[in-house]
Amino acid sequence: GQQLNQSPQSMFIQEGEDVSMNCTSSSIFNTWLWYKQEPGEGPVLLIALYKAGELTSNGRLTAQFGITRKDSFLNISASIPSDVGIYFCAGREGGADGLTFGKGTHLIIQP
Amino acid sequence: ETGVTQTPRHLVMGMTNKKSLKCEQHLGHNAMYWYKQSAKKPLELMFVYNFKEQTENNSVPSRFSPECPNSSHLFLHLHTLQPEDSALYLCASSQGVGGSYEQYFGPGTRLTVT
Numbered sequence: 001g002q003q004l005n006q007s008p009q010s011m012f013i014q015e016g017e018d019v020s021m022n023c024t025s026s027s028i029f030n031t032w033l034w035y036k037q038e039p040g041e042g043p044v045l046l047i048a049l050y051k052a053g054e055l056t057s058n059g060r061l062t063a064q065f066g067i068t069r070k071d072s073f074l075n076i077s078a079s080i081p082s083d084v085g086i087y088f089c090a091g092r093e094g095g096a097d098g099l100t101f102g103k104g105t106h107l108i109i110q111p
Numbered sequence: 112e113t114g115v116t117q118t119p120r121h122l123v124m125g126m127t128n129k130k131s132l133k134c135e136q137h138l139g140h141n142a143m144y145w146y147k148q149s150a151k152k153p154l155e156l157m158f159v160y161n162f163k164e165q166t167e168n169n170s171v172p173s174r175f176s177p178e179c180p181n182s183s184h185l186f187l188h189l190h191t192l193q194p195e196d197s198a199l200y201l202c203a204s205s206q207g208v209g210g211s212y213e214q215y216f217g218p219g220t221r222l223t224v225t
Contacts, residue, residue, distance in 0.1 A: 003153070004153070007173075013191070021148050030210075031210075031211065033214075034136070035211065035216075036155070041218050041219070042113070042115075042117075042201050042203075042216035042217050042218045042219050043216045044113065045213055045214070045215060049213070050211050068112050070130070073168075087155070088153075090154075092209065095209065096209065097144075097161070097166050097167050097208040097209055098144060098146075098155075098159050098167055098169070099154075099156065099160040099214060100153075100154035101153040102153060103151070103152070103153040104153070
């Protein structure tokens with residue numbers, strides 16, 4: 001099946017730094033979603049993108065739907081300790097009911 | 112709290128046992144999903160139901176048997192599982208399937224097969 005390449009796999013940053021992660025696909029997606037998962041919980045939806053080129057913000061989070069429809073990125077500005085977790089990209093191909101997920105980016109914030 | 116609940120949160124079962132996972136959504140959605148999350152692997156879609164009808168089975172072994180009696184409840188019946196089936200099983204729901212419908216996840220059931 002389709003796979004998403006998500007990078008980086010993990011990030012060790014200082015509090016206050018900006019974070020950037022991205023996902024790429026070999027095929028076109030109609031929807032890109034970004035989720036965050038904390039230990040013992042299910043993924044929580046952060047941002048949803050539906051149009052190529054769309055740039056959407058949610059507080060300190062900004063995500064973009066790539067023009068080619070084969071990639072998306074997520075930026076977090078001025079990171080804080082509660083940003084720690086695993087961030088997943090997910091995409092939906094045309095005609096698909098379910099989502100395809102990336103392997104996740106594990107964000108660790110050092111004091 | 113996303114409006115999707117799952118029980119039990121943890122389950123340990125032997126390979127000869129039969130158990131069931133339950134999911135309930137309180138969002139008024141029409142579509143429900145089962146995903147499997149294994150260590151170091153992406154979430155894998157297992158089943159999709161839309162208005163109680165199964166619309167997708169992602170080549171899941173028959174030892175996993177889903178049931179959707181209504182749009183608010185989804186079950187995953189387990190029998191004769193293997194140790195490699197140990198994983199976090201996540202339920203999700205959405206207003207509809209495909210298009211711009213966003214999926215909301217429950218907290219998952221951590222399954223350990225011994």
